[in-house]
Structure formats: structure tokens, C-alpha cells
Amino acid sequence: MRFIVADWGTTRFRGYLIENETIIDQVSSDEGVSSLRRGQHRDVFLSQCGRWLKAEPDAPVLLVGMVGSREGWVEAPYAACPAGPAEIARALAPVDLENGRQGYIIPGLFCEPAPGAADVMRGEETLVLGAGIENGLICSAGTHPKWIEMRNGRIERFATYMTGEMYALLREHSMIGRPATEPEDPKGFDLGLDAAQRNSGENRVGLLHLLFSARASVVSGRMNSNLLAPYLSGLLTGDEINGALSQFGRPSSVTILAAPERAELYIHALERHGIKAETKDMQQALIAGLARIVREHAIG
Amino acid sequence: MRFIVADWGTTRFRGYLIENETIIDQVSSDEGVSSLRRGQHRDVFLSQCGRWLKAEPDAPVLLVGMVGSREGWVEAPYAACPAGPAEIARALAPVDLENGRQGYIIPGLFCEPAPGAADVMRGEETLVLGAGIENGLICSAGTHPKWIEMRNGRIERFATYMTGEMYALLREHSMIGRPATEPEDPKGFDLGLDAAQRNSGENRVGLLHLLFSARASVVSGRMNSNLLAPYLSGLLTGDEINGALSQFGRPSSVTILAAPERAELYIHALERHGIKAETKDMQQALIAGLARIVREHAIG
Incomplete structure (x- = not known):
């Protein structure tokens, strides 16, 4: 046909x-x-x-x-x-x-x-209906990543995060991203994931504080300015994942639909939670x- | 002198x-x-x-x-x-x-x-050293609100939130604030405070989701567009307060240093937590x- x-x-x-x-x-x-x-x-x-x-x-x-x-x-x-x-x-x-x-x-x-x-x-x-997942959790990670729960081949429910747009806002329009320098040091991503953990569990400090704190770390000389951009990316991605796992439970694996570079970051972040991630080709899924x-x- | x-x-x-x-x-x-x-x-x-x-x-x-x-x-x-x-x-x-x-x-x-x-x-x-608080929690609420713990007349520690700047970013540069219309309906502030509660406690959903959700409520016809701007303000303020109370404990009262209109919003939001707020004149404190x-x- x-x-x-x-x-x-x-x-x-x-x-x-x-x-x-x-x-x-x-x-x-x-x-x-x-x-x-x-x-x-x-x-x-x-x-x-x-x-x-x-x-x-x-x-x-x-x-x-x-x-x-x-x-x-x-x-x-x-x-x-x-x-x-x-x-x-x-x-x-x-x-x-x-x-x-x-x-x-x-x-x-x-x-x-x-x-x-x-x-x-x-x-x-x-896209998601073509990913071949009957039951499980899918993350479609574009500018506004969506976490989608599949049940019996149907989309049961989903939640969108403004992660990618927020990163762009912080880099292009905010005081928070202004001290960032290049070339970026990708190690900042893991430091940002660490910081995101301070906003989970009982003594959570608030994402709006952690974002200011990222800038404060640079202007006070505690963090190199070339770590800041990946740090912000890690912090936002980590907070998204923590919220999604809290909403949708902690499956043993998640299916990622994203551009390869972005998918790698999710795979890495989910690994820290002991969750396996597999990726699917987006065009084929569509x-x-x-x-x-x-x-x-x-x-x- | x-x-x-x-x-x-x-x-x-x-x-x-x-x-x-x-x-x-x-x-x-x-x-x-x-x-x-x-x-x-x-x-x-x-x-x-x-x-x-x-x-x-x-x-x-x-x-x-x-x-x-x-x-x-x-x-x-x-x-x-x-x-x-x-x-x-x-x-x-x-x-x-x-x-x-x-x-x-x-x-x-x-x-x-x-x-x-x-x-x-x-x-x-x-400003804070002139507020006359020997022991207690002060909120200095400008563009970047600061929660400051006083102990024995000294500033023990503090945490900054990028709340005011974030609100401006969402209104001026983001897809999230774009559907907002005027004249604003101030009832949105309380709805935003309600939403902030979904990001506290065990099943927290993530601030980045709640922000997207605010837009989704409008574009799906579930919320009037004139509620959106105060809703975003209430959501951000509520998430800030939840983070600060989690970091600094839940005192019976907080001292607010802010412009009168902004101070009223904090007083109202803290009331919902059963916390009394008193305000001080900023110029006198300085x-x-x-x-x-x-x-x-x-x-x-």
C-alpha cells in the first residue's frame, strides 16, 4: 500500500x-x-x-x-x-x-x-505509536521532551517538560547563562546531574535556587566558566528525569526517541538511576x- | 554621627x-x-x-x-x-x-x-543586618529573592531563587507565556500556588513540567488565557517558597523585605503554610x- x-x-x-x-x-x-x-x-x-x-x-x-x-x-x-x-x-x-x-x-x-x-x-x-512498544515508558526528547506511558499498545498518559526551551532561554536571555564560556567542558553535565539530586527527596532546595547557584558558583570562583553551559543542561535534564520517574514510576528500561547526541545524554543520565535505555530511529518510528x-x- | x-x-x-x-x-x-x-x-x-x-x-x-x-x-x-x-x-x-x-x-x-x-x-x-532580626528567617524579595537565616544577629546562611527573572523570561521570551492575555485575572496566582504543591512531597512532577502544563491548560481550553500570567507567578513563587521552607525549616514567622505589592503576595502564599509574615521598610532597613x-x- x-x-x-x-x-x-x-x-x-x-x-x-x-x-x-x-x-x-x-x-x-x-x-x-x-x-x-x-x-x-x-x-x-x-x-x-x-x-x-x-x-x-x-x-x-x-x-x-x-x-x-x-x-x-x-x-x-x-x-x-x-x-x-x-x-x-x-x-x-x-x-x-x-x-x-x-x-x-x-x-x-x-x-x-x-x-x-x-x-x-x-x-x-x-512517532510513539510506531516505536513498537506495547507496554512501557517512552521519552521523546526534543525541545519539549515528552514522557509517554504505553499500555496495551495505546498512549495511556504523558507529561511534557520545557527542558530544551528552558536551556535556550537561560543561554540566550538570562543572567544565569551569561558567565558561560567556550569551548565547553562536557564534565559539567555530570556536575549538573549531581546538583539535580539536591532537588529530590525530602530536603529539596528548588530548581530556581539551583539555577541561581550555578551562576553563583562561577562568579564566586568555585566553578570554571567553561563548565557552566553543560552544567545547566545536566541540571535541567536531571530535574526532568527525576520528575518523570516520580510521576511514572521507575521502570527497568526506557525507550528514547531523540537525535543521537541528545539520546546519549539521556542514556547516561538514566544509567545513574540504574535504568537501561534503548533508542529507536525517529524517522522509522514516524x-x-x-x-x-x-x-x-x-x-x- | x-x-x-x-x-x-x-x-x-x-x-x-x-x-x-x-x-x-x-x-x-x-x-x-x-x-x-x-x-x-x-x-x-x-x-x-x-x-x-x-x-x-x-x-x-x-x-x-x-x-x-x-x-x-x-x-x-x-x-x-x-x-x-x-x-x-x-x-x-x-x-x-x-x-x-x-x-x-x-x-x-x-x-x-x-x-x-x-x-x-x-x-x-x-539591608538584612538593619532589619532588626537577631534570630529568624528573612525573605528579601527582589528580582532574585533571597532567603536568609539569621542567628545571633549574624547572617548564618542564605539561598537565592531566580523567581523574578524567570517570570520575566517566560513572559518576554518563551512559548510558555505567549498565550497570556490582559487584563489579567489575579485569581490565577492561587491556582499557580495550587499547582506548585504538585511539585512537593513524594510524587513531585517537576517544575519544568508544571510550566509546560500551564500553557497546555490554555491551548487546550481548560484555563482562560487571562489567568496565565498570574498563574505562572503563583507557580514560581510557590515553588520558591516550598524549596526555601524545605531548606530552612518551617518557622512560625518570616520577615519580608520587598515592595508592598510583592510583599502582599508572599504574605498570602505563606499564610497557606500557616506561617505569619511581617514586613519591614526597605529603605529604613538599609x-x-x-x-x-x-x-x-x-x-x-
């Missing part, structure tokens, strides 16, 4: 023609959702993928990512957790392509990871997840 | 002529430390306070705040905690004024609030602290 996909995020458009979970043709551009105005999405899609539509008149068309947000083509309302391929296929949001043909935007997911806590995702649900949703859609 | 003071911070210069803890003359300008280059400080001081130097040839001259930092007039090395007026007076850093006369920069303080944690202050030490240091210096 062939199908056509737009993986359409905030900053990138990526189109794929897929057959049996293999990419047989692809396009990409910087026409991300944030660069477009309402009404421009169909034209962008047709100019990028129109030749596939003509060549494959029967191929299903799926769109995934921020294209379904309020700032996207049409808003695809969040589906509620728990959700698997069947629930997601039932909540697909149609868009008109051309000549009466429709594409389907994959809805994001909403959940309450803890009582009163709201959380949302858009795009990661597809395509496998799309294929599952397409099959459900064809059945439904 | 008369003395001359420069309260010289990052953005403001404030000069005072003081007699018996009363201001009898004052000047101020925007010639803060961050707007000056090395070598300009003496000229600024003489142009602002030169007439007092001539009129009061025997008055001691004290300088307090970021004027003693690496970017200031001269760097006044941090004194170590525990420190009271005597320890601070012994660590004053002299600067040449004119005709052989010297001024004295009050050193900042360094401490380890918890093993391995470094912290620093510059300016608050003087002058009283300076007077204590001047007296020690005169004796020393």
Missing part, C-alpha cells in the same frame, strides 16, 4: 511518498506552519506533493504535526488519552485537497498526567506510526 | 547624607554600574556627592551594592558566612576619593546553603544596616 504524508511542523515542511513503510520519494522546504498565513496551506501542499496526488489517485493522504494546530491549516481538536491508532483514526480532521479528494490531519492528544495537570502533544503521538493509523483509517 | 552613602546598583545611583539613621539629603541618577566603564566611577561619585565630602570632612563614606562587583569600581571580594557587622566591617574594600580620603565598599557575602551549593549576595547583606557597619568600622 502506498500513502502520501506531510510531516508539517512549526519550521519545516517534509513530504513523503511511502510504500510498505519505506520512503520511495521525498521533498522538504522551510514552509513551516509559522511562516504561513491562513489560506496558504493548500497551495503549499499541492506545489510540494501535487505530482504524487496525480500519480497515486488512490493513495491516502495524512498530515501530521503543527499543521493541525490553531495556527495551521485547520484546527484538529485534541483526542483524549488513552488513545491508540483506532482512537486517533476516528478523530482525523479532513481537509479538501483538489477535485473532491481529501487529506486527513492527525489530531494531537490531550491528557491529565496527574489530577488537575493538563498536557498536550501534536506529532509525537504518531513512518511506522503513520502506517498503523492509515490501516485503521482504511478499516474504519 | 553623620555619614555618606552610595547605594549603587546595576541600574541606579542613590546617594544619601545620613545623620542618626535619618536621611538629611539625597541625590539619585541613572548612572548605574552597568552604564559605566572602568575609571568612571570616581567622577560620578564626586559629581553626585562631592559637596557633602567638602561639608562633612570627617564623615565616613560607605558604598553598597554592585559597585563592589567585578564590573564595579573595584571588586570587593565576598566575605564568608556566617557574617555580621563586625565580619563585614573587617572586609571593607577601600577606594580613593580625593585628597587622600577613602571610601569603603561593603563586600558581598558567599555561602554554601547546602553541601556543594554556592550562593552570593551583594547589597542584601546590609540605613540601619549601614549605621551598624559604620559603627563597627569606627571601632575596628
Whole structure:
């Protein structure tokens, strides 16, 4: 079975023609959702993928990512957790392509990871459903890492952390990151993980204190300035992991979906908790997840 | 006894002529430390306070705040905690004024609030020594709030939180604060304090998750967008207070040094913990602290 996909995020458009979970043709551009105005999405899609539509008149068309947000083509309302391929296929949001043909935007997911806590995702649900994990904990570690609990092949609940964005804020806009110098000494990452432990257990001191303390260590001459940036990364990553393990329990292993460099840091940090981590290829997971949703859609 | 003071911070210069803890003359300008280059400080001081130097040839001259930092007039090395007026007076850093006369920069303080944690202050030490608290916990709540433990009239240890700066980062530079609308609904502050409780105790979820969750509540339609900004303020303030109480124990009362509006929020948040808060006037505290240091210096 062939199908056509737009993986359409905030900053990138990526189109794929897929057959049996293999990419047989692809396009990409910087026409991300944030660069477009309402009404421009169909034209962008047709100019990028129109030749596939003509060549494959029967191929299903799926769109995934921020294209379904309020700032996207049409808003695809969040589906509620728990959700698997069947629930997601039932909540697909149609868009008109051309000549009466429709594409389907994959809805994001909403959940309450803890009582009163709201959380949302858009795009990661597809990735995660293709990771081949029936039961277990997955960490999809981008700018806003998501910890996702799988139960019987469905997404039971999840929690997002603003770790990557926070690191960027501290480096680019804050007094905290200002004393950092390069070349960075990667040993700072472990020191940051150590510091994160002072914010767990009974005598926790607060992340907002540990962040100030990182700067204070440098300006008081207790820490070299080239350790600061990796230290902040370790502190934020460590605090994220401590919170996630506290929310989701301590499994014996976690599946990581992330760029290889970032995945290595998570593997290392989880090792300190005695937790094994295995990684999966993100593009393969995305395509496998799309294929599952397409099959459900064809059945439904 | 008369003395001359420069309260010289990052953005403001404030000069005072003081007699018996009363201001009898004052000047101020925007010639803060961050707007000056090395070598300009003496000229600024003489142009602002030169007439007092001539009129009061025997008055001691004290300088307090970021004027003693690496970017200031001269760097006044941090004194170590525990420190009271005597320890601070012994660590004053002299600067040449004119005709052989010297001024004295009050050193900042360094401490380890918890093993391995470094912290620093510059300016608050003087404020706190004038608050009239021999034993107890003080919160000096500016952009970087400091919780300070007093023991036998000396600063035993302290911990700084980047709460105010973090709020500004989230509002001005982050995806998290972007959906916030005005006019703000102040009820959000209490909802944020509620959320902070989910990051204390055994099943703590992590501040980085709660921050993302605040945005998710708005974009998923669970929370009105005009609650978001006060919610973020309540969440950050609540997490700061939880960390500080965990570090410093739970006293029956806390002394707050802050602008009146900010102080009200702390009083309210501490009430929820069953802790009474009393406030002190910041300018009076600063002058009283300076007077204590001047007296020690005169004796020393």
C-alpha cells in the first residue's frame, strides 16, 4: 500500500511518498506552519506533493504535526488519552485537497498526567505509536521532551517538560547563562546531574535556587566558566528525569526517541538511576506510526 | 554621627547624607554600574556627592551594592558566612576619593546553603543586618529573592531563587507565556500556588513540567488565557517558597523585605503554610544596616 504524508511542523515542511513503510520519494522546504498565513496551506501542499496526488489517485493522504494546530491549516481538536491508532483514526480532521479528494490531519492528544495537570502533544503521538512498544515508558526528547506511558499498545498518559526551551532561554536571555564560556567542558553535565539530586527527596532546595547557584558558583570562583553551559543542561535534564520517574514510576528500561547526541545524554543520565535505555530511529518510528493509523483509517 | 552613602546598583545611583539613621539629603541618577566603564566611577561619585565630602570632612563614606562587583569600581571580594557587622566591617574594600580620603565598599557575602551549593549576595547583606532580626528567617524579595537565616544577629546562611527573572523570561521570551492575555485575572496566582504543591512531597512532577502544563491548560481550553500570567507567578513563587521552607525549616514567622505589592503576595502564599509574615521598610532597613557597619568600622 502506498500513502502520501506531510510531516508539517512549526519550521519545516517534509513530504513523503511511502510504500510498505519505506520512503520511495521525498521533498522538504522551510514552509513551516509559522511562516504561513491562513489560506496558504493548500497551495503549499499541492506545489510540494501535487505530482504524487496525480500519480497515486488512490493513495491516502495524512498530515501530521503543527499543521493541525490553531495556527495551521485547520484546527484538529485534541483526542483524549488513552488513545491508540483506532482512537486517533476516528478523530482525523479532513481537509479538501483538489477535485473532491481529501487529506486527513492527525489530531494531537490531550491528557491529565496527574489530577488537575493538563498536557498536550501534536506529532509525537504518531512517532510513539510506531516505536513498537506495547507496554512501557517512552521519552521523546526534543525541545519539549515528552514522557509517554504505553499500555496495551495505546498512549495511556504523558507529561511534557520545557527542558530544551528552558536551556535556550537561560543561554540566550538570562543572567544565569551569561558567565558561560567556550569551548565547553562536557564534565559539567555530570556536575549538573549531581546538583539535580539536591532537588529530590525530602530536603529539596528548588530548581530556581539551583539555577541561581550555578551562576553563583562561577562568579564566586568555585566553578570554571567553561563548565557552566553543560552544567545547566545536566541540571535541567536531571530535574526532568527525576520528575518523570516520580510521576511514572521507575521502570527497568526506557525507550528514547531523540537525535543521537541528545539520546546519549539521556542514556547516561538514566544509567545513574540504574535504568537501561534503548533508542529507536525517529524517522522509522514516524513512518511506522503513520502506517498503523492509515490501516485503521482504511478499516474504519 | 553623620555619614555618606552610595547605594549603587546595576541600574541606579542613590546617594544619601545620613545623620542618626535619618536621611538629611539625597541625590539619585541613572548612572548605574552597568552604564559605566572602568575609571568612571570616581567622577560620578564626586559629581553626585562631592559637596557633602567638602561639608562633612570627617564623615565616613560607605558604598553598597554592585559597585563592589567585578564590573564595579573595584571588586570587593565576598566575605564568608556566617557574617555580621563586625565580619563585614573587617572586609571593607577601600577606594580613593580625593585628597587622600577613602571610601569603603561593603563586600558581598558567599555561602554554601547546602553541601556543594554556592550562593552570593551583594547589597542584601546590609539591608538584612538593619532589619532588626537577631534570630529568624528573612525573605528579601527582589528580582532574585533571597532567603536568609539569621542567628545571633549574624547572617548564618542564605539561598537565592531566580523567581523574578524567570517570570520575566517566560513572559518576554518563551512559548510558555505567549498565550497570556490582559487584563489579567489575579485569581490565577492561587491556582499557580495550587499547582506548585504538585511539585512537593513524594510524587513531585517537576517544575519544568508544571510550566509546560500551564500553557497546555490554555491551548487546550481548560484555563482562560487571562489567568496565565498570574498563574505562572503563583507557580514560581510557590515553588520558591516550598524549596526555601524545605531548606530552612518551617518557622512560625518570616520577615519580608520587598515592595508592598510583592510583599502582599508572599504574605498570602505563606499564610497557606500557616506561617505569619511581617514586613519591614526597605529603605529604613538599609540605613540601619549601614549605621551598624559604620559603627563597627569606627571601632575596628
